[in-house]
Amino acid sequence: MKVLVVGGGGREHALIRKIKESPKVDSIACCPGNGGISYDAECYPVSAIDIDGVVNLAKEIKADFVVVAPDDPLVAGMVDALNDAGFATFGPKANAAIIEGSKVFSKDLMLKYNIPTAEYKVFDKADDVISYLKEKNEFPAVIKADGLALGKGVIIPETLEEAVAGVKEIMEDKIFGASGNNVVVEEFLTGPEVSVLAFTDGKCVKPMVSSMDHKRALDGDKGLNTGGMGTVSPNPYYTDEVAKECMEKIFIPTIEAMNKEGRTFKGCLYFGLMITPKGPKVIEYNCRFGDPETQVVLPRLKTDIMDIFEAINTETLCDLDIQWDDRACTCVIMASGGYPKSYPKGLEISGLENGQLDGVTVYHAGTAIKDGKLVTSGGRVLGVTALGDTLEDALKKSYDAVDKIKFENAHYRKDIGQKALKAVN
Ligand code: AMP
Ligand code: GLY
Numbered sequence: 001m002k003v004l005v006v007g008g009g010g011r012e013h014a015l016i017r018k019i020k021e022s023p024k025v026d027s028i029a030c031c032p033g034n035g036g037i038s039y040d041a042e043c044y045p046v047s048a049i050d051i052d053g054v055v056n057l058a059k060e061i062k063a064d065f066v067v068v069a070p071d072d073p074l075v076a077g078m079v080d081a082l083n084d085a086g087f088a089t090f091g092p093k094a095n096a097a098i099i100e101g102s103k104v105f106s107k108d109l110m111l112k113y114n115i116p117t118a119e120y121k122v123f124d125k126a127d128d129v130i131s132y133l134k135e136k137n138e139f140p141a142v143i144k145a146d147g148l149a150l151g152k153g154v155i156i157p158e159t160l161e162e163a164v165a166g167v168k169e170i171m172e173d174k175i176f177g178a179s180g181n182n183v184v185v186e187e188f189l190t191g192p193e194v195s196v197l198a199f200t201d202g203k204c205v206k207p208m209v210s211s212m213d214h215k216r217a218l219d220g221d222k223g224l225n226t227g228g229m230g231t232v233s234p235n236p237y238y239t240d241e242v243a244k245e246c247m248e249k250i251f252i253p254t255i256e257a258m259n260k261e262g263r264t265f266k267g268c269l270y271f272g273l274m275i276t277p278k279g280p281k282v283i284e285y286n287c288r289f290g291d292p293e294t295q296v297v298l299p300r301l302k303t304d305i306m307d308i309f310e311a312i313n314t315e316t317l318c319d320l321d322i323q324w325d326d327r328a329c330t331c332v333i334m335a336s337g338g339y340p341k342s343y344p345k346g347l348e349i350s351g352l353e354n355g356q357l358d359g360v361t362v363y364h365a366g367t368a369i370k371d372g373k374l375v376t377s378g379g380r381v382l383g384v385t386a387l388g389d390t391l392e393d394a395l396k397k398s399y400d401a402v403d404k405i406k407f408e409n410a411h412y413r414k415d416i417g418q419k420a421l422k423a424v425n
Pocket of ligand 1: 272
C-alpha cells in the first residue's frame, strides 16, 4: 500500500513511524511534512488545509489510503472530499468533526445526552458575557471561543478585569476570527486531567492507553498555554475504576449521541477529561489524535495500525483485538526559545544523526533541512520520546537524550512526568 499522511508536525511523524512498521505498507507520503519526517516519508509541498491540493496529490501519487491528522482540514471537510474522489481514509467527516469545530455544538450535545461536563452558558454578545460574569462574580471563570483557535481559544481569568480584556479580544478584536462569534462560559472544574484517545467506527469504541499532557510553557505549570510541552503514558489518575466509569458515562454515550444526531464519528476521538471530586467530566473533545499525546501512545501500540485504520473504514472495529505494550512512554518537547510567543527559525540542530539518536525516538515537529543541515522551523521543534519499564526509566532516557541535542536557546520543561510520579509513589 501507498499511504498519504496529511499534516507536518510531531503527531504526524509519530503516525508515520507507526505506519512504517506495517508489513502492508510499501511507501509513505506526507504533505507538507517537515525536515525530520523526510527521513521516513516522501514529503510534498502541499498545505494540510488545501483540500483540492491534497485530493490532487492523492490522485497523482495513486495513494491507497489517506490519513488526515490535523483538526482544520477535518473540520473543513477534507475526508468528505477524499471519499468523494474514491479514496479510503482515516478521519471523521465534517459533520462529525464539528465535535471539535464548535464548542457550542459539543456542549449542547453533552447536555442533551446527559454526558458529564462543566455547566455552561452560550453568548453571542461581549456585553452580555461581561454582565453575566459581573453578576456571577465567581473567579476563576472559564471562557472559550466557539470555534478552532490553534488550541489557544480558552481563557481562565482570575479577575473581572482580565475577563473583560479577554472577552473583548475574542469577541470584538476577533483575534481568532469567526471562531469568536460565540463564546461558552463554563463552570471552573478542578482535578487531574487525563487525555484518552479512542478508536471508533461508530459501532465500537476502543480507547487507547491513557496519557497526561503538560500544557503550560514553564515548570510547575506556570507561563502561557502551549500546544503541549510533553506527555507521559500511562496517566496514573486513569485507574481501572475511572476507565470503567468513563466507558459507561462518557465514551459509549458520546458515540451513540453522534449516531443519533446522524453524525457517526469514524476515526480517533480525543477525550480531554478532568477527574473531578464528582467523577470524570469532559473538558473538551478533539476530532483527531492529540499532539503530543500521540507521541507517547502510538509507541505502545502493538497491533498493526493499518489493520485498525482499515477496520474503522469498513466498520469492523468490533472484531479487532488491539494490543498494547505495558511499558511507560515519555515525550519531552524541545521548543524554540520564545515559544509560544515569537521565536527565531533556521537555527542549526546538532546531536542527531539522520534526525535520530540511539535509545530514543525523536519525533520532529518544527524542523527543516536547509543546505543539507537540520534546522529549526517552528515553535515546538522536537519530541524526544522513550519507552521504559517504569515511568522513571523512560523519563531518564528522554532527558539524557535531550541533554545531547543542541540548538541555540532551546527551551524544554525539566519537570515532565513529575506530577505523574508523585501520583504513583
Ligand atoms: P481546552 O483547550 O478546552 O483543552 O482547554 C485548555 C485547558 O483549560 C484545559 O486543558 C484545562 O486545563 C483548562 N480548562 C478548560 N475548561 C476548564 C474548566 N471548565 N475548568 C477548569 N479548567 C478548564
Ligand atoms: N495536546 C492537546 C491537543 O492535541 O489538543
